[in-house]
Amino acid sequence: xxxxxxxxxxxxxxxxxxxxxxxxxxxxxxxxxxxxxxxxxxxxxxxxxxxxxxxxxxxxxxxxxxxxxxxxxxxxxxxxxxxxxxxxxxxxxxxxxxxxxxxxxxxxxxxxxxxxxxxxxxxxxxxxxxxxxxxxxxxxxxxxxxxxxxxxxxxxxxxxxxxxxxxxxxxxxxxxxxxxxxxxxxxxxxxxxxxxxxxxxxxxxxxxxxxxxxxxxxxxxxxxxxxxxxxxxxxxxxxxxxxxxxxxxxxxxxxxxxxxxxxxxxxxxxxxxxxxxxxxxxxxxxxxxxxxxxxxxxxxxxxxxxxxxxxxxxxxxxxxxxxxxxxxxxxxxxxxxxxxxxxxxxxxxxxxxxxxxxxxxxxxxxxxxxxxxxxxxxxxxxxxxxxxxxxxxxxxxxxxxxxxxxxxxxxxxxxxxxxxxxxxxxxxxxxxxxxxxxx
RNA sequence: CGGGGCAUAGCGCAGUCUGGUAGCGCAUCUGGUUUGGGACCAGAGGGUCGCAAGUUCGAAUCUUGCUGCCCCGACCA
Numbered sequence: 001x002x003x004x005x006x007x008x009x010x011x012x013x014x015x016x017x018x019x020x021x022x023x024x025x026x027x028x029x030x031x032x033x034x035x036x037x038x039x040x041x042x043x044x045x046x047x048x049x050x051x052x053x054x055x056x057x058x059x060x061x062x063x064x065x066x067x068x069x070x071x072x073x074x075x076x077x078x079x080x081x082x083x084x085x086x087x088x089x090x091x092x093x094x095x096x097x098x099x100x101x102x103x104x105x106x107x108x109x110x111x112x113x114x115x116x117x118x119x120x121x122x123x124x125x126x127x128x129x130x131x132x133x134x135x136x137x138x139x140x141x142x143x144x145x146x147x148x149x150x151x152x153x154x155x156x157x158x159x160x161x162x163x164x165x166x167x168x169x170x171x172x173x174x175x176x177x178x179x180x181x182x183x184x185x186x187x188x189x190x191x192x193x194x195x196x197x198x199x200x201x202x203x204x205x206x207x208x209x210x211x212x213x214x215x216x217x218x219x220x221x222x223x224x225x226x227x228x229x230x231x232x233x234x235x236x237x238x239x240x241x242x243x244x245x246x247x248x249x250x251x252x253x254x255x256x257x258x259x260x261x262x263x264x265x266x267x268x269x270x271x272x273x274x275x276x277x278x279x280x281x282x283x284x285x286x287x288x289x290x291x292x293x294x295x296x297x298x299x300x301x302x303x304x305x306x307x308x309x310x311x312x313x314x315x316x317x318x319x320x321x322x323x324x325x326x327x328x329x330x331x332x333x334x335x336x337x338x339x340x341x342x343x344x345x346x347x348x349x350x351x352x353x354x355x356x357x358x359x360x361x362x363x364x365x366x367x368x369x370x371x372x373x374x375x376x377x378x379x380x381x382x383x384x385x386x387x388x389x390x391x392x393x394x395x396x397x398x399x400x401x402x403x404x405x406x407x408x409x410x411x412x413x414x415x416x417x418x419x420x421x422x423x424x425x426x427x428x429x430x431x432x433x434x435x436x437x438x439x
Numbered sequence: 440c441g442g443g444g445c446a447u448a449g450c451g452c453a454g455u456c457u458g459g460u461a462g463c464g465c466a467u468c469u470g471g472u473u474u475g476g477g478a479c480c481a482g483a484g485g486g487u488c489g490c491a492a493g494u495u496c497g498a499a500u501c502u503u504g505c506u507g508c509c510c511c512g513a514c515c516a
Contacts (some may be wrong), residue, residue, distance in 0.1 A: 012477070143514065
Protein backbone atom coordinates (compact mmCIF):
# COMPACT_ATOMS: atom_id res chain seq x y z
CA UNK A 1 0.00 0.00 0.00
CA UNK A 2 1.26 3.40 -0.94
CA UNK A 3 0.93 5.86 1.90
CA UNK A 4 -0.10 8.51 -0.61
CA UNK A 5 -3.20 6.48 -1.45
CA UNK A 6 -4.01 5.18 1.98
CA UNK A 7 -6.11 6.54 4.81
CA UNK A 8 -3.88 6.61 7.84
CA UNK A 9 -4.74 9.53 10.10
CA UNK A 10 -2.05 9.69 12.79
CA UNK A 11 -2.07 12.20 15.60
CA UNK A 12 0.93 13.99 16.97
CA UNK A 13 -0.73 14.95 20.23
CA UNK A 14 -2.49 12.58 22.55
CA UNK A 15 -6.24 13.06 22.76
CA UNK A 16 -7.04 13.94 26.34
CA UNK A 17 -9.64 11.22 26.91
CA UNK A 18 -7.01 8.52 26.56
CA UNK A 19 -5.40 7.50 29.79
CA UNK A 20 -3.63 4.20 29.29
CA UNK A 21 -0.87 3.61 26.80
CA UNK A 22 -2.69 1.23 24.47
CA UNK A 23 -5.62 3.60 24.10
CA UNK A 24 -3.31 6.56 23.46
CA UNK A 25 -1.32 4.66 20.88
CA UNK A 26 -4.41 3.27 19.17
CA UNK A 27 -5.77 6.78 18.74
CA UNK A 28 -2.44 8.29 17.75
CA UNK A 29 -1.59 5.56 15.26
CA UNK A 30 -5.00 5.93 13.66
CA UNK A 31 -6.31 2.45 14.53
CA UNK A 32 -9.64 3.50 15.97
CA UNK A 33 -11.97 6.43 16.37
CA UNK A 34 -14.35 6.73 19.27
CA UNK A 35 -18.00 7.21 18.28
CA UNK A 36 -19.61 7.07 21.73
CA UNK A 37 -18.62 5.82 25.16
CA UNK A 38 -17.18 2.34 24.63
CA UNK A 39 -18.05 2.28 20.92
CA UNK A 40 -15.38 2.57 18.24
CA UNK A 41 -14.89 2.67 14.52
CA UNK A 42 -11.94 0.66 13.24
CA UNK A 43 -9.83 2.62 10.80
CA UNK A 44 -7.82 0.84 8.07
CA UNK A 45 -4.71 0.08 10.11
CA UNK A 46 -6.72 -1.14 13.09
CA UNK A 47 -8.97 -3.18 10.84
CA UNK A 48 -5.98 -5.00 9.43
CA UNK A 49 -4.71 -5.92 12.90
CA UNK A 50 -8.17 -7.08 13.92
CA UNK A 51 -8.39 -9.23 10.80
CA UNK A 52 -4.99 -10.78 11.49
CA UNK A 53 -5.99 -11.70 15.02
CA UNK A 54 -9.25 -13.15 13.75
CA UNK A 55 -7.36 -15.22 11.21
CA UNK A 56 -5.08 -16.80 13.80
CA UNK A 57 -7.95 -17.41 16.22
CA UNK A 58 -9.92 -19.07 13.42
CA UNK A 59 -7.02 -21.27 12.31
CA UNK A 60 -6.47 -22.57 15.82
CA UNK A 61 -10.17 -23.12 16.48
CA UNK A 62 -10.41 -25.11 13.28
CA UNK A 63 -7.29 -27.07 14.13
CA UNK A 64 -8.86 -28.05 17.46
CA UNK A 65 -11.95 -29.32 15.67
CA UNK A 66 -14.33 -26.42 16.28
CA UNK A 67 -16.62 -25.48 13.41
CA UNK A 68 -17.35 -21.91 12.44
CA UNK A 69 -20.87 -20.51 12.17
CA UNK A 70 -22.17 -16.96 12.36
CA UNK A 71 -25.03 -16.00 14.60
CA UNK A 72 -26.74 -12.60 14.48
CA UNK A 73 -26.06 -9.69 16.79
CA UNK A 74 -29.77 -9.25 17.47
CA UNK A 75 -31.70 -11.91 19.33
CA UNK A 76 -35.24 -12.49 20.39
CA UNK A 77 -36.10 -12.03 24.07
CA UNK A 78 -38.14 -15.24 24.04
CA UNK A 79 -35.08 -17.46 23.91
CA UNK A 80 -33.63 -15.70 26.92
CA UNK A 81 -36.85 -16.14 28.84
CA UNK A 82 -36.48 -19.89 28.36
CA UNK A 83 -33.12 -19.93 30.10
CA UNK A 84 -34.29 -17.47 32.71
CA UNK A 85 -31.55 -15.02 31.87
CA UNK A 86 -33.79 -12.35 30.35
CA UNK A 87 -34.58 -11.16 33.84
CA UNK A 88 -31.27 -12.14 35.42
CA UNK A 89 -28.94 -10.36 33.07
CA UNK A 90 -29.95 -6.91 34.21
CA UNK A 91 -29.12 -3.57 32.72
CA UNK A 92 -25.98 -4.79 31.04
CA UNK A 93 -28.17 -6.24 28.34
CA UNK A 94 -29.23 -3.73 25.71
CA UNK A 95 -32.94 -4.30 25.12
CA UNK A 96 -34.73 -2.90 22.12
CA UNK A 97 -38.10 -3.20 20.45
CA UNK A 98 -38.73 -3.67 16.78
CA UNK A 99 -41.54 -1.94 14.83
CA UNK A 100 -44.01 -4.57 15.95
CA UNK A 101 -43.13 -3.94 19.60
CA UNK A 102 -41.42 -7.31 19.77
CA UNK A 103 -38.78 -7.48 22.45
CA UNK A 104 -35.29 -7.94 21.10
CA UNK A 105 -31.81 -7.62 22.48
CA UNK A 106 -28.31 -6.99 21.20
CA UNK A 107 -26.55 -10.21 22.16
CA UNK A 108 -24.08 -10.04 25.03
CA UNK A 109 -23.27 -13.72 24.48
CA UNK A 110 -24.80 -16.66 22.63
CA UNK A 111 -25.34 -19.68 24.89
CA UNK A 112 -29.11 -19.60 24.38
CA UNK A 113 -28.95 -19.18 20.64
CA UNK A 114 -26.35 -21.88 20.03
CA UNK A 115 -28.28 -24.24 22.28
CA UNK A 116 -31.38 -23.50 20.22
CA UNK A 117 -29.51 -24.37 17.04
CA UNK A 118 -28.18 -27.54 18.61
CA UNK A 119 -31.55 -28.76 19.90
CA UNK A 120 -33.17 -28.13 16.55
CA UNK A 121 -30.93 -30.57 14.71
CA UNK A 122 -28.99 -32.93 16.93
CA UNK A 123 -30.75 -36.04 18.16
CA UNK A 124 -28.09 -38.71 18.65
CA UNK A 125 -24.94 -39.11 20.71
CA UNK A 126 -23.33 -40.29 17.47
CA UNK A 127 -23.19 -36.69 16.26
CA UNK A 128 -21.09 -35.72 19.27
CA UNK A 129 -18.71 -34.28 20.20
CA UNK A 130 -19.65 -31.00 18.57
CA UNK A 131 -18.08 -27.60 19.00
CA UNK A 132 -19.51 -24.60 17.18
CA UNK A 133 -17.98 -21.14 17.30
CA UNK A 134 -18.37 -17.76 15.74
CA UNK A 135 -16.57 -14.43 15.74
CA UNK A 136 -19.16 -11.73 16.18
CA UNK A 137 -19.75 -8.34 17.76
CA UNK A 138 -21.23 -8.39 21.23
CA UNK A 139 -22.80 -5.61 23.21
CA UNK A 140 -22.72 -5.29 26.96
CA UNK A 141 -23.98 -2.03 28.32
CA UNK A 142 -21.19 -1.55 30.84
CA UNK A 143 -21.81 1.03 33.50
CA UNK A 144 -18.37 2.38 32.93
CA UNK A 145 -16.68 1.58 29.67
CA UNK A 146 -13.03 2.61 29.78
CA UNK A 147 -9.52 2.22 28.46
CA UNK A 148 -10.60 2.33 24.82
CA UNK A 149 -11.34 -1.05 23.30
CA UNK A 150 -10.03 -2.76 26.43
CA UNK A 151 -13.43 -2.39 28.02
CA UNK A 152 -15.74 -1.26 25.29
CA UNK A 153 -19.48 -1.77 25.24
CA UNK A 154 -19.43 -3.16 21.74
CA UNK A 155 -16.59 -5.63 21.24
CA UNK A 156 -15.55 -8.42 18.92
CA UNK A 157 -15.41 -11.82 20.52
CA UNK A 158 -14.80 -15.37 19.45
CA UNK A 159 -17.13 -17.61 21.36
CA UNK A 160 -17.19 -21.37 21.02
CA UNK A 161 -19.68 -23.80 22.53
CA UNK A 162 -19.06 -27.50 23.03
CA UNK A 163 -21.69 -30.24 23.30
CA UNK A 164 -20.96 -33.67 24.74
CA UNK A 165 -22.85 -36.69 25.97
CA UNK A 166 -21.36 -36.70 29.45
CA UNK A 167 -18.94 -34.99 31.73
CA UNK A 168 -15.77 -36.94 30.84
CA UNK A 169 -16.30 -36.12 27.16
CA UNK A 170 -17.02 -32.51 28.02
CA UNK A 171 -13.76 -32.33 29.97
CA UNK A 172 -11.93 -33.52 26.87
CA UNK A 173 -13.65 -30.78 24.86
CA UNK A 174 -12.53 -28.32 27.52
CA UNK A 175 -8.97 -29.53 27.21
CA UNK A 176 -9.03 -29.15 23.43
CA UNK A 177 -10.00 -25.50 23.77
CA UNK A 178 -7.49 -25.02 26.56
CA UNK A 179 -4.70 -26.26 24.31
CA UNK A 180 -6.01 -24.29 21.33
CA UNK A 181 -5.87 -21.16 23.47
CA UNK A 182 -2.27 -21.79 24.48
CA UNK A 183 -1.36 -22.00 20.82
CA UNK A 184 -3.52 -19.05 19.78
CA UNK A 185 -2.07 -16.58 22.27
CA UNK A 186 1.45 -17.76 21.58
CA UNK A 187 0.96 -17.14 17.86
CA UNK A 188 -0.45 -13.71 18.62
CA UNK A 189 2.84 -12.86 20.28
CA UNK A 190 1.61 -12.59 23.84
CA UNK A 191 2.29 -14.68 26.89
CA UNK A 192 -1.12 -15.58 28.27
CA UNK A 193 -1.18 -17.62 31.44
CA UNK A 194 -4.21 -19.79 32.25
CA UNK A 195 -5.35 -19.10 35.78
CA UNK A 196 -7.97 -20.63 38.01
CA UNK A 197 -10.88 -18.24 37.88
CA UNK A 198 -14.20 -17.50 39.41
CA UNK A 199 -17.04 -18.82 37.31
CA UNK A 200 -19.19 -15.70 37.78
CA UNK A 201 -22.77 -15.35 36.58
CA UNK A 202 -22.38 -17.72 33.63
CA UNK A 203 -22.01 -20.52 36.15
CA UNK A 204 -20.14 -23.77 36.04
CA UNK A 205 -17.46 -25.46 38.05
CA UNK A 206 -14.38 -25.60 35.84
CA UNK A 207 -12.99 -22.44 34.40
CA UNK A 208 -9.71 -20.78 33.58
CA UNK A 209 -8.99 -17.25 32.53
CA UNK A 210 -6.12 -16.62 30.14
CA UNK A 211 -4.29 -13.58 31.33
CA UNK A 212 -1.65 -11.45 29.67
CA UNK A 213 0.69 -9.88 32.18
CA UNK A 214 0.76 -6.09 31.87
CA UNK A 215 1.30 -3.35 34.40
CA UNK A 216 -1.97 -1.66 33.43
CA UNK A 217 -4.01 -4.86 33.71
CA UNK A 218 -7.32 -4.72 35.51
CA UNK A 219 -6.87 -7.87 37.59
CA UNK A 220 -4.35 -8.65 40.27
CA UNK A 221 -2.80 -12.06 39.70
CA UNK A 222 -0.56 -14.39 41.67
CA UNK A 223 1.62 -17.03 40.12
CA UNK A 224 4.58 -19.32 40.36
CA UNK A 225 7.21 -17.93 37.98
CA UNK A 226 7.73 -21.42 36.66
CA UNK A 227 4.28 -21.22 35.12
CA UNK A 228 5.73 -18.68 32.69
CA UNK A 229 8.03 -21.31 31.23
CA UNK A 230 5.54 -24.08 30.57
CA UNK A 231 5.81 -25.33 26.98
CA UNK A 232 3.49 -24.29 24.15
CA UNK A 233 2.05 -27.31 22.37
CA UNK A 234 3.15 -27.63 18.75
CA UNK A 235 1.15 -27.42 15.55
CA UNK A 236 1.35 -31.21 15.31
CA UNK A 237 -0.57 -31.68 18.56
CA UNK A 238 -3.06 -34.51 18.21
CA UNK A 239 -6.35 -33.01 19.30
CA UNK A 240 -8.06 -36.37 19.13
CA UNK A 241 -5.59 -37.77 21.63
CA UNK A 242 -5.25 -37.33 25.36
CA UNK A 243 -4.45 -33.70 26.12
CA UNK A 244 -4.47 -34.11 29.89
CA UNK A 245 -0.65 -34.03 30.23
CA UNK A 246 -0.48 -30.66 28.46
CA UNK A 247 -3.27 -29.16 30.51
CA UNK A 248 -1.83 -30.57 33.71
CA UNK A 249 1.57 -29.10 32.97
CA UNK A 250 -0.06 -25.68 32.90
CA UNK A 251 -2.50 -26.10 35.75
CA UNK A 252 -0.31 -27.70 38.40
CA UNK A 253 1.88 -24.60 38.76
CA UNK A 254 0.20 -22.02 40.96
CA UNK A 255 -1.53 -19.26 38.97
CA UNK A 256 -4.70 -17.57 40.17
CA UNK A 257 -6.60 -14.34 39.91
CA UNK A 258 -7.38 -12.29 42.96
CA UNK A 259 -10.86 -13.78 43.40
CA UNK A 260 -9.50 -17.32 43.55
CA UNK A 261 -6.26 -16.54 45.32
CA UNK A 262 -5.24 -19.07 47.96
CA UNK A 263 -2.73 -17.30 50.13
CA UNK A 264 -1.54 -20.42 51.91
CA UNK A 265 -0.91 -22.29 48.67
CA UNK A 266 0.87 -19.29 47.21
CA UNK A 267 3.13 -18.94 50.21
CA UNK A 268 4.03 -22.59 49.99
CA UNK A 269 5.95 -21.70 46.83
CA UNK A 270 9.59 -20.73 47.39
CA UNK A 271 9.64 -16.96 47.80
CA UNK A 272 11.90 -16.26 44.81
CA UNK A 273 9.38 -17.94 42.52
CA UNK A 274 6.33 -15.99 43.72
CA UNK A 275 5.12 -13.34 41.33
CA UNK A 276 2.41 -10.84 42.14
CA UNK A 277 1.45 -8.92 39.03
CA UNK A 278 -1.39 -7.41 37.10
CA UNK A 279 -2.95 -8.83 34.01
CA UNK A 280 -5.47 -8.44 31.23
CA UNK A 281 -7.97 -11.19 30.67
CA UNK A 282 -7.97 -12.09 26.99
CA UNK A 283 -9.82 -15.38 27.11
CA UNK A 284 -11.81 -17.67 29.33
CA UNK A 285 -12.85 -21.29 29.13
CA UNK A 286 -15.82 -22.73 31.04
CA UNK A 287 -17.33 -26.10 31.64
CA UNK A 288 -20.86 -25.58 32.90
CA UNK A 289 -22.52 -28.96 32.50
CA UNK A 290 -26.22 -28.90 31.77
CA UNK A 291 -26.91 -25.36 32.97
CA UNK A 292 -28.41 -24.37 29.61
CA UNK A 293 -29.22 -27.71 28.05
CA UNK A 294 -31.66 -28.62 30.80
CA UNK A 295 -33.87 -25.49 30.70
CA UNK A 296 -33.65 -25.27 26.92
CA UNK A 297 -34.24 -28.98 26.34
CA UNK A 298 -31.01 -29.78 24.47
CA UNK A 299 -30.76 -33.53 24.74
CA UNK A 300 -29.59 -36.46 22.67
CA UNK A 301 -30.37 -40.12 22.73
CA UNK A 302 -27.49 -42.09 24.18
CA UNK A 303 -26.27 -45.61 23.43
CA UNK A 304 -28.56 -46.76 26.24
CA UNK A 305 -31.59 -45.55 24.30
CA UNK A 306 -32.36 -42.89 26.90
CA UNK A 307 -32.32 -39.10 26.50
CA UNK A 308 -29.42 -37.22 28.07
CA UNK A 309 -29.13 -33.48 28.62
CA UNK A 310 -25.93 -32.51 26.87
CA UNK A 311 -22.91 -31.27 28.79
CA UNK A 312 -21.71 -27.93 27.55
CA UNK A 313 -18.80 -25.58 27.75
CA UNK A 314 -18.19 -22.12 26.38
CA UNK A 315 -14.91 -20.60 25.34
CA UNK A 316 -14.33 -16.92 24.69
CA UNK A 317 -11.52 -14.85 23.27
CA UNK A 318 -11.72 -11.07 23.33
CA UNK A 319 -10.58 -10.33 19.80
CA UNK A 320 -10.90 -6.55 19.90
CA UNK A 321 -9.53 -6.40 23.43
CA UNK A 322 -6.48 -8.34 22.27
CA UNK A 323 -5.46 -5.46 20.02
CA UNK A 324 -5.14 -3.30 23.13
CA UNK A 325 -3.63 -6.09 25.22
CA UNK A 326 -0.91 -6.72 22.67
CA UNK A 327 -0.03 -3.03 22.64
CA UNK A 328 0.05 -2.91 26.44
CA UNK A 329 2.50 -5.80 26.35
CA UNK A 330 4.51 -4.56 23.37
CA UNK A 331 5.37 -0.88 22.95
CA UNK A 332 8.01 1.68 23.80
CA UNK A 333 8.16 5.46 24.12
CA UNK A 334 8.06 5.89 20.35
CA UNK A 335 4.98 3.79 19.74
CA UNK A 336 3.61 0.34 19.06
CA UNK A 337 5.81 -2.70 18.42
CA UNK A 338 3.63 -5.22 16.57
CA UNK A 339 4.42 -8.91 16.77
CA UNK A 340 5.05 -9.98 13.21
CA UNK A 341 2.06 -12.34 13.19
CA UNK A 342 -0.52 -9.57 13.55
CA UNK A 343 1.31 -6.51 12.22
CA UNK A 344 -0.83 -4.53 9.75
CA UNK A 345 2.13 -4.60 7.34
CA UNK A 346 5.45 -6.38 7.69
CA UNK A 347 7.60 -3.64 6.23
CA UNK A 348 7.50 0.14 6.16
CA UNK A 349 9.39 1.26 3.07
CA UNK A 350 10.60 4.82 3.61
CA UNK A 351 11.50 7.00 0.65
CA UNK A 352 13.61 9.74 2.16
CA UNK A 353 13.73 11.87 -0.96
CA UNK A 354 10.52 11.71 -2.91
CA UNK A 355 11.00 13.41 -6.25
CA UNK A 356 14.63 12.33 -6.62
CA UNK A 357 14.69 10.08 -9.68
CA UNK A 358 17.18 7.56 -8.28
CA UNK A 359 15.54 7.27 -4.91
CA UNK A 360 12.07 6.98 -6.41
CA UNK A 361 13.23 4.29 -8.83
CA UNK A 362 14.96 2.32 -6.10
CA UNK A 363 11.92 2.51 -3.83
CA UNK A 364 9.46 1.62 -6.56
CA UNK A 365 11.63 -1.37 -7.47
CA UNK A 366 11.91 -2.56 -3.87
CA UNK A 367 8.19 -2.12 -3.41
CA UNK A 368 7.44 -4.28 -6.43
CA UNK A 369 9.93 -6.97 -5.51
CA UNK A 370 8.66 -7.25 -1.95
CA UNK A 371 5.05 -7.31 -3.07
CA UNK A 372 5.84 -9.97 -5.62
CA UNK A 373 7.41 -12.01 -2.84
CA UNK A 374 4.12 -11.82 -0.95
CA UNK A 375 5.32 -9.38 1.69
CA UNK A 376 2.91 -6.73 2.86
CA UNK A 377 4.53 -3.33 2.52
CA UNK A 378 3.45 0.13 3.54
CA UNK A 379 5.34 2.40 1.18
CA UNK A 380 5.86 5.94 2.42
CA UNK A 381 5.98 7.70 -0.93
CA UNK A 382 4.83 11.03 0.44
CA UNK A 383 7.07 14.09 0.11
CA UNK A 384 8.00 14.92 3.68
CA UNK A 385 10.78 15.34 6.15
CA UNK A 386 12.82 12.37 7.30
CA UNK A 387 12.13 13.00 10.97
CA UNK A 388 8.39 12.94 10.46
CA UNK A 389 8.61 9.75 8.44
CA UNK A 390 10.70 7.99 11.06
CA UNK A 391 8.48 9.15 13.90
CA UNK A 392 5.32 8.01 12.13
CA UNK A 393 6.81 4.65 11.19
CA UNK A 394 7.96 4.08 14.79
CA UNK A 395 4.50 5.05 16.03
CA UNK A 396 2.62 2.57 13.88
CA UNK A 397 5.10 -0.13 14.83
CA UNK A 398 5.65 -2.26 11.71
CA UNK A 399 8.27 -4.95 12.40
CA UNK A 400 10.71 -3.71 9.73
CA UNK A 401 11.64 -0.34 8.31
CA UNK A 402 13.43 -0.26 5.00
CA UNK A 403 15.05 3.16 4.71
CA UNK A 404 16.05 4.38 1.29
CA UNK A 405 17.85 7.68 0.71
CA UNK A 406 20.26 9.20 -1.79
CA UNK A 407 23.27 8.91 0.53
CA UNK A 408 23.00 5.18 0.89
CA UNK A 409 22.04 4.65 -2.72
CA UNK A 410 25.25 6.36 -3.80
CA UNK A 411 26.93 3.24 -2.41
CA UNK A 412 24.19 0.95 -3.64
CA UNK A 413 22.94 0.51 -0.10
CA UNK A 414 19.79 0.84 1.96
CA UNK A 415 19.20 0.59 5.67
CA UNK A 416 17.07 -2.07 7.34
CA UNK A 417 15.83 -1.34 10.83
CA UNK A 418 14.13 -3.77 13.14
CA UNK A 419 11.47 -1.89 15.09
CA UNK A 420 11.56 -4.08 18.19
CA UNK A 421 15.26 -3.64 18.91
CA UNK A 422 16.13 -0.51 16.97
CA UNK A 423 18.96 -2.54 15.42
CA UNK A 424 19.99 -1.29 11.97
CA UNK A 425 21.89 -2.88 9.15
CA UNK A 426 23.27 -1.35 5.98
CA UNK A 427 22.72 -3.73 3.10
CA UNK A 428 22.65 -3.84 -0.64
CA UNK A 429 19.19 -3.73 -2.16
CA UNK A 430 19.34 -7.42 -3.01
CA UNK A 431 20.51 -8.37 0.45
CA UNK A 432 17.73 -6.31 2.02
CA UNK A 433 15.08 -8.00 -0.10
CA UNK A 434 16.54 -11.42 0.66
CA UNK A 435 16.62 -10.69 4.35
CA UNK A 436 12.96 -9.65 4.35
CA UNK A 437 11.86 -12.57 2.21
CA UNK A 438 13.67 -14.91 4.59
CA UNK A 439 11.69 -13.32 7.45
C1' C B 440 -24.80 3.02 40.42
C1' G B 441 -21.91 6.37 44.27
C1' G B 442 -17.84 10.20 44.11
C1' G B 443 -14.85 13.77 41.22
C1' G B 444 -13.76 16.45 36.71
C1' C B 445 -14.14 18.33 31.77
C1' A B 446 -16.86 20.47 27.23
C1' U B 447 -13.75 27.13 23.29
C1' A B 448 -10.85 25.68 15.29
C1' G B 449 -8.98 18.80 13.16
C1' C B 450 -5.67 17.91 17.96
C1' G B 451 -3.65 20.10 22.60
C1' C B 452 -4.85 24.39 25.38
C1' A B 453 -5.49 29.88 27.30
C1' G B 454 -9.48 33.27 28.07
C1' U B 455 -14.48 32.28 32.57
C1' C B 456 -12.99 34.30 39.08
C1' U B 457 -13.65 40.39 37.67
C1' G B 458 -19.51 40.31 31.29
C1' G B 459 -17.57 44.48 26.33
C1' U B 460 -18.21 41.02 20.31
C1' A B 461 -12.47 34.97 20.70
C1' G B 462 -6.74 33.82 21.10
C1' C B 463 -2.01 30.56 21.25
C1' G B 464 0.81 26.06 19.68
C1' C B 465 0.50 22.00 16.40
C1' A B 466 -2.04 20.45 11.99
C1' U B 467 -4.14 22.30 7.01
C1' C B 468 -3.57 25.56 2.32
C1' U B 469 -0.19 29.13 -0.77
C1' G B 470 4.83 31.01 -1.85
C1' G B 471 9.96 30.74 -0.65
C1' U B 472 14.32 28.68 1.81
C1' U B 473 15.52 23.88 3.60
C1' U B 474 16.01 18.38 3.61
C1' G B 475 18.91 11.06 7.09
C1' G B 476 15.06 11.60 13.57
C1' G B 477 8.59 15.52 14.44
C1' A B 478 12.62 22.51 10.00
C1' C B 479 12.40 27.99 9.13
C1' C B 480 10.26 32.64 7.02
C1' A B 481 5.96 35.15 5.00
C1' G B 482 0.86 34.87 4.14
C1' A B 483 -4.15 32.44 4.27
C1' G B 484 -8.43 29.57 5.62
C1' G B 485 -10.98 27.37 9.61
C1' G B 486 -15.06 28.57 15.68
C1' U B 487 -23.56 29.57 15.95
C1' C B 488 -17.35 28.92 22.64
C1' G B 489 -21.82 21.16 23.93
C1' C B 490 -27.52 22.32 23.88
C1' A B 491 -31.67 25.18 25.84
C1' A B 492 -33.86 28.84 28.77
C1' G B 493 -32.89 33.06 31.92
C1' U B 494 -30.36 37.78 33.88
C1' U B 495 -28.24 42.07 31.17
C1' C B 496 -27.73 47.57 26.77
C1' G B 497 -24.31 43.46 25.97
C1' A B 498 -22.91 36.44 27.86
C1' A B 499 -17.47 31.83 26.10
C1' U B 500 -17.69 34.46 30.92
C1' C B 501 -23.25 35.04 35.62
C1' U B 502 -27.95 31.66 36.90
C1' U B 503 -30.94 27.24 36.01
C1' G B 504 -31.94 22.83 33.40
C1' C B 505 -30.27 19.18 30.00
C1' U B 506 -26.70 16.32 27.09
C1' G B 507 -22.00 14.22 26.06
C1' C B 508 -17.21 12.55 27.54
C1' C B 509 -13.22 11.27 31.09
C1' C B 510 -11.22 9.61 35.92
C1' C B 511 -11.72 6.84 41.00
C1' G B 512 -14.75 3.07 43.29
C1' A B 513 -18.39 -1.07 42.97
C1' C B 514 -19.39 -4.44 38.54
C1' C B 515 -17.63 -7.04 34.15
C1' A B 516 -14.83 -10.74 28.07
